[in-house]
Amino acid sequence: MKMKPAVAVIGAAAVAVSMAGCSGNNASTQSTTASQLTVMVTNSPSATALQAIAPAYEKKTGTKIDFVTVSGDQLATKLVLSGKSKTATFDIAQFDQPQLASIVPAHALLPLDKYLTSDKTYDFSDFQKPLQEYTQIDGTSYGIPLSTEPYVNFYRTDLFDQAGLKAPTTWSEVDAAAKAISAAGGYGFDGPYGPTLDSGPEYFERLLENGGRLLDPKSGEPLLDSKLAIDVMKDTIDLAKYSPPSTLAGTAGDSATAFTQQNVGQNIQPSGWYGTLDDPKSSKAVGKIGVAPVPSATVGPYQPANILKGWVIGINANTQHAAAAWNFLSFALGKDNVQKFIDAGAPVPGRTSTLQSTKYNGELPYLKYLLPSIQSGTTLPVIPELTQITVDVCQAMSKMANQGADVSSTMKSLNEQVKQLLVQDGRIKQ
Incomplete structure (x- = not known):
């Protein structure tokens, strides 16, 4: 998706957003562990599923996962403000794909390509090309699918x-x-x-x-x-x-x-x-x-x-815990947690292996239509x-x-x- 330079318009009410927090994405981002990660979400089945998965990650790693819930129309605003102020009051954020057009120019999201190409456990190749491109601007990936909802x-x-x-x-x-x-x-x-x-x-x-x-x-x-x-x-x-x-x-x-x-x-x-x-x-x-x-x-x-639809999730460009944030996303959105998304009533992230699974198709009757919809899918102008x-x-x-x-x-x-x-x-x- 090619995007021309544009100015993001931020509502005046957003000025009240707290600017406190750590700033700068320095060498400490390479640490794969953190005592705590904060995830900004909005009320949705996808957020509910993430919250259901978090305790297993906390038990496995000792990293506490905190969730901050905001209205859907505030997700992009808070990300843009974080990028412009170079601060990070949250490490991970849920957002809607069309919002990339405002978020990316503000340098609010961390490019994820190095993780996507190296993390074989997450296995980005398990997503069809249209979904891989769904979170890209000018060929760079700024998020991963949290849900897939054609x-x-x-x-x-x-x-x-x-x-x-x-x-x-x-x-x-x-x-x-x-x-x-x-x-x-x-x-x-x-x-x-x-x-x-x-x-x-x-x-x-x-x-x-x-x-x-x-x-x-x-x-x-x-x-x-x-x-x-x-x-x-x-x-x-x-x-x-x-x-x-x-x-x-x-x-x-x-x-x-x-x-x-x-x-x-x-x-x-x-x-x-x-x-x-x-x-x-x-x-x-x-x-x-x-x-x-x-x-x-x-x-x-x-x-x-x-039209491809679905929530996206990414990492704050200014977090000091980028690698740890990726580890949580890789765990939460990996193949092993598909069932927890279904149990939470959430749409699955759209892995090919999930959409072709006899087991999951038996639980979700709409899944069989998603793969052809994804393969021929497109987005509205970003x-x-x-x-x-x-x-x-x-x-x-x-x-x-x-x-x-x-x-x-x-x-x-x-x-x-x-x-x-x-x-x-x-x-x-x-």
């Missing part, structure tokens, strides 16, 4: 059986199933269509699976006013009439809740949501969840692709503007789904809005 279509097997439907394999079948299940008294689809960051990626997934792209891969120009982008948005918005009211202004979490509590036929989400949807403590859909791959169609000019672009798309989707805004004119205005953002930042020319 999109899949979760569907209710009981509702499909009652309607005489089979698992959809094309987009027209997805749309037809939504209509049929709604006609039978349920909800055929499951948003979300709210103005937050969640609705846009659902549209992006359908766009890419139809051979479209958000930006022109060569020129960087936005493509949201193309015929394909507009047609895909029309199909996406058309599904809103089959969705529960709570998802029309809601988030991905609201969609998951609706799927677990109401008669919802389909929910296209990152595969990591499976643990939530099938949780016997909170879901009424347990035992009734089928999984199908997201349909792919050669409509647009580009190769149809599933640029700092992606967050704002996604917000703009989400707000436009909410207007189209909830206020009846015309799709064609809204998409053309949206494309101009995105273009001006990219021009302003110097990414493209007027």
Whole structure:
């Protein structure tokens, strides 16, 4: 992934973050042991799995593992501030892959290639090339997969059986199933269509699976006013009439809740949501969840692709305990701890050996679809503007789904809005 220089924008509230801690990555980073390591995480099944694994590492090495939990939108901010101040109040950090565009220019993450090439126990070769590249900027690895969550279509097997439907394999079948299940008294689809960051990626997934792209891969120009982008948005918005009211202004979490509590036929989400949807403590859909791959169609000019999703974890560039931090990551995310991730309800890191395992496929029905999704997978543009672009798309989707805004004119205005953002930042020319 090539990335042009960019300025990371930090919220004013982040100034309050503590700057205390050790600074500088000096010779002591070569020590493979440390009395204590601090891991910054956000509330997620992946973080829960790490916390479940930590005691075994503490017992094995004597190194105490402390966890500091922050909101997901603060992960990048705290990493960037750490890089700019050259301090380390944490040694290891969880973050989202698109955040690399802001974190790496701040020199906040340690390049990991020397560990990845030398640590045969961790075995980086056990990951498919798209996943190896998932955490790279300009060919340098700044993290490793903490979870691997390409999109899949979760569907209710009981509702499909009652309607005489089979698992959809094309987009027209997805749309037809939504209509049929709604006609039978349920909800055929499951948003979300709210103005937050969640609705846009659902549209992006359908766009890419139809051979479209958000930006022109060569020129960087936005493509949201193309015929394909507009047609895909029309199909996406058309599904809103089959969705529960709570998802029309809601988030991905609201969609998951609706799927677990109401008669919802389909929910296209990152595969990591499976643990939530099938949780016997909170879901009424347990035992009734089928999984199908997201349909792919050669409509647009580009190769149809599933959007790679998943948490990443890396090492603070300013820690004095880099080698010890790597040792913990190598242990926690190694092959021997896959079962603990599954037991914690967390999506697995996506090792090929895991995805091909008969045992693990028997426990997680979505695993069999992950390998082909990874092999053909891609990422959204790794640029700092992606967050704002996604917000703009989400707000436009909410207007189209909830206020009846015309799709064609809204998409053309949206494309101009995105273009001006990219021009302003110097990414493209007027």
